[in-house]
Amino acid sequence: MSRPVGVLALQGDFAAHQALLEAAGHSTRQVRNPDDLDGIGGLLLPGGESTTISMGIEREGLREPIQQLAQSGVPIFGTCAGLVLMGREHLGLIEMAVDRNAFGRQIFSFEADLSMASLGDPPVRAVFIRAPIVTEVGEGVEVLAELDGAIVAVRQGPCTAISFHPELVNDARMHLLALGLGAGSAEPSPAQT
């Protein structure tokens, strides 16, 4: 049995991520305090409200343990609020500056087809919800995807962050790639439209 993927469960759509990973055959574990990090094979930081989740990280004493996890090479994958948390101003796991709610309020939220070389065909149906973008990347940060010139997916070492929500369209490819669970070759499930 491989090690479970930890899913930060302080606030946000952690349940949707767990459902996606478990449907793809991977066990998960909700992470609410530092003990929950023991023995995980990767850590997912879900979408939600970054201010709320960030306060939870401080309150539960998770900041340093998460940073140590990244230093020891455990894959960490953040989506949306998770991307914000991985930036310079919060956990500092990826050398990047982030603009929160870059597309505006909810009525400007949208979905679009996004091509990603690292995933191949078909494009990801990317759902952007009050989404952040990456405005600046430091040395050693690889840009994985741009949407009309805005950076929406990046990777640095074991850490990957994206602005959108593959868990809402049942497309596990990005999760598998970012968490080192496969070559990213899994087909999107039929539920994807």
Place this chain on the structure above:
Amino acid sequence: MTMHDENTFRVKVGLAEMLAGGVIMDVVDAEQAKIAEDAGACAVMALERVPSDIRRDGGVARMSNPAMIREIQETVSIPVMAKARIGHFAEAQVLESLEVDFIDESEVLTPADKDHHIDKWAFKVPFVCGATNLGEALRRISEGAAMIRSKGEAGTGDVVEAVWHLRTITSEIRRLGTLDEMELSVAAKNLQAPIQLVKQVAQEGRLPVPMFCAGGIATPADAALVMQLGAEAVFVGSGIFKSGDPAPRGKAIVEATTNFRDAAKVAAACEGLGEAMSSIETSKLGEGELLSNRGW
């Protein structure tokens, strides 16, 4: 320019999903909104009077003043929700033009239409609606609601109705899972809900949109209770800003909502809080004083 599909149902439900595990707090001005954000609220609900004041003052309760909503939007970065009266689609249009992130078609305000709820498909903004049972929840979803909240009895500080509504909805969902095809069409008729939605719920064992809980939550333990009963997040109305010390109580309810299965953490969160809001036992209210039987 990449083709964008805005405001799909998936995008609307998506925001509801992002609020899961969090606390949405009622606020009446920018100062309260800031306190709520600092306490860890995942969204705020902007309204002119919290439910307990509406209950006390009486009169017609309407949509909030746009200037107040704007001020709150400028003060906080978390999503801002606002309430429209049941059936009052013009209030909803105003709220959409203000770019609120979610509209609550709410029984807490005085209903504007005796027969019709708002056609929520006609809007770009997602809607949340209250429900006391599964049929009501599915009717709201068929009208386009992207989130359901169990109604409870707002403004009382009494959690008993919230528990009843949640238990009713979850047990009705479980029951659907035991029915065969023919029985499901009878169930749809009895629930007065579209058969497609009834079949979907029977198959998936959950509503097609997130289900949150509202109405009467006043303490961290109340939040832990409704989360364990299946709520995915909680709305707290009068419970925070009508209590003795709103900031620590807000924080404590957020903490208990996250750690709802960890009794020691809920206990720690309960410690040292001032007075809870002044409360009303719901069973002592007359039929005409109940808010939860508004909507149909």
